[in-house]
Amino acid sequence: MYSFEPTEEQRMLIDAVHRYAEKDLQPAARDAEEENALPANLIEKGWELGVLQASIPEAYGGFGEHSTVTGVLAAEEMAWGDLAASLAVMAPAAFVLPILFGGTEAQKETWIPPVIEAEWKPFVAAFIEPDFDFTPMEMRTLANKGKTGYSLNGVKAYVPYADQAQAFLVFANLEHKTEAFILPADTKGITVGEREKLLGVQALPLFRLALDDVLVPLEARVGGEEGADMSRSIASAQVTVAAMAVGMSRAALEYTIPYAKEREVWGKPIAQKQSIAFMLAEMAIEIEAIRMQVWEAAWKLDHDKEDAAKSAYLGLTGASDMAMRVTDCAVQVLGGHGYIREHPVELWMRNGRGIPVFAGLAMV
Amino acid sequence: MISFEMPEKIEHAVVLAETIAENMMRPVSRQFDENEHEIPWDYIEFMHTSLKAMGGGGLTPSGEKKKKEGPRISFQRMAFQTEVLSWGDVGMWLCTPGGGLGAAAVNAAGTDEQKARFLARHRGEKPVFDAFALTEPHAGSAMPAEVRTTAVKDGEEWVLNGEKIFVTAGNKALVDSEGFVVIWATIDLEAGRAGVRPFVVEAGTPGCKVTKLEHKLGIRASDTVSIILEDCRIPSENILGSPEVVKKKDKKGFKGAMATFDATRPVVAASALGIARATLEKLKELLAERGVEIRYGLPRSRMTNIEREIVDMEVMLRSAWLLTLKAMWQMDEKKPNTLAASMSKVRAGDVVVKITQRAIELLGPLGYTREFLLEKWFRDAKINDLYEGTGQINRLIVARQILGYTRHELS
Secondary structure (H helix, E strand, O other): EEEEOOOOOOOOOHHHHHHHHHHHHHHHHHHHHHHOOOOOOHHHHHHOOOOHHOOOOOOOEEEEEEEHHHHHHHHHHHHHHHHHHHHHOOOOOOHHHHHHHHHHHHHHHHHHHHOOOOOOOEEEEEEOOOOOOOOOOOOOEEEEOOOEEEEEEEEEEEEEEEHHHHHHEEEEEEEOOEEEEEOOOOOEEEEEEOOOOOOOOOOOEEEEEEEEEEEHHHHEEEHHHHHOOOHHOOOOOHHHHHHHHHHHHHHHHHHHHHEEEOOOOOOHHHOOOOOHHHHHHHHHHHHHHHHHHHHHHHHHOOOOOOOOOHHHHHHHHHHHHHHHHHHHHHHHHHHHHOOOOOOHHHHHHHHHHHHHHHOOOOOO | OOEOOOHHHHHHHHHHHHHHHHHHHHHHHHHHHOOOOOHHHHHHHHHHHHHOOOOOOOOOOOOOOOOOOOOHHHHHHHHHHHHHHHHHHHHHOOOOOOHHHHHHHHHHHOOOOHHHHHHHHHHHHOOOEEEEEEEOOEEEOOOOOOOOOEEEEEEOOOEEEEEEEEEEEEEHHHHOOOOOOEEEOOOOOOHHHHEEEEEEEOOOOOOOEEEEEEOOOOOOOOOOOEEEEEEEEEEEEHOOOOOOOOOOOOOOOHHHHHHHHHHHHHHHHHHHHHHHHHHHHHHHHHHHHHHOOOOOOOOOHHHHHHHHHHHOOOHHHHHHHHHHHHHHHHOOOOOOHHHHHHHHHHHHHHHHHHHHHHHHHOOHHHHHOOOOHHHHHHHHHHHHOOOOOOHHHHHHHHHHHHHHOOOOOOO
């Protein structure tokens, strides 16, 4: 059957995440952006909500089963509060989940509990590459198999907390397939570069990572000798960012509505003018339509549907356009005030343009 | 629990609808487009027989209360059937006998007695149609506030006077079959929309005449007519809703009738998306025949223009469909769905117009030729942005809902 209703348990999680987003993330977002830093206790508080922990089986230190649907519901709600902080809170998931999905038993036992059972720690993924035409299925960072292990060469970009990372999950091209490799942070040949200076999400520390003849043992490859198909993880990364785009766009609309009802022109609220009212209606329609698409993609991933990866890709494509349009409209409705950094809409617009780039930073 | 698993019952309905669409609709789609006002009786008779075998009453779920096992899915099922039959031919789908917009109004606002009396005809020997007449020559979107057709009580009868236009299937309901038309008239011209009520006028009633068959851009298999009411007398019990002349602020009778749109707007959305899917499939088929491969998963910087167009169309189509399905799921679940209904109507209207326009542009001379149905779908598409409320009226409804405005505050 079809249903568009979260379970009671999911509802409780959404409510908890919403409280955090409203009480903690939203008030902190502007300062974090201006100061280029997220307070550690802010991230820790989000981590303690247990979104990732609840999707890891007990055997590996968690307390639940993995559900992409639950994950996107949480991601959407958190990003409603702030995108940069949400990406930070959920960054370790991009390290853990590919191991959960495709790792060997030994890898799961070694690498998942230290992340899950502790406070938030920067176990992160090195996924994105600094190319205009970056494609997750055709990475330019190369892995070559030798007798005793693999050598990795290439440049990764937008790696969260690379300067203090405990370990990296490096995605690389091994014989034309995207695979993942677990690298302790002190592995020889890894150079953490300059912090990225970006249009938005400036609160989130992201770095370049150079890999020069980095040698890793055979067991560093996720899935061991057989390796593991990373398309499931890539799809997860896509729906995560798509869900966050939905949450952020919802926040933009919700901020814009009361403003439009208060701001007057010629003695009448601008919301009573069709040019503004129609814009608001279209924002709401776009958000809801893409939201359903993201939910469906997540559900397909949970049920191993054949076209799940395609749905995730289409979901992110739709979410990218939607977020740009919605956040742009939000600035437009506020007019000149929307351009001033006293209001959050300009930040959402800057973050909105980044949605197509951010897949790979976090995962659910 | 959030789920996108198609129930088996819907799956069966879809398979059946696909067979009909492929075998009974597509082969004659062009013929009925080029011979406007010819009636697709083969399709009609077949649908009548098979709908009767399934219990009758057309595609529209009846308001009759029946306890059944499992979740309610009849509105969702209708959305799927509508999508598939419109994929086949939207003009012919509009000719589906039984349970059209008239029946939807009876279901939304009628008593059990009225439902039994007016809808029983759909289960008879011959196919019967019904229609819904709201628009008048002087006003469309301003309806029903500006209804000028009057209903005056005279003893045990209502006497109707006025003119209705743009009545879909009006000819089939009044001339080609023993059907009925739901006429919106006012019982108190001073009361504005609070005085407006739907009335059931049955075929053969003296004083009710079809005066004009429109010639249209598309949906040519479906008749669109004008109806004139001249001292048309109907029994007093043919009023849907309260016969009381209501106070200005009391909108009950009116609201009940407006509930019709909560059900019909997502249906139009589903129909629109059937055309959109037909177009996208044909576009991809023609491209594939010419060796154009569509790759998925690439960033835009690596896509060809055609790939980008197709990916964008797939996003539009799927997201609009899910919005439509949600609005219908809310109907089944008896949740308020005015917002989702209008949202789906806006989005689907936009999507079908965009996709049909873009497909023709992308295919150049192949898109523009009447050798294929693409140019027909482009013409058929536009009606979806017009009937059951234009895109603009539905945007207004969405805006009022999200802003918490009344129609006085935002119009």
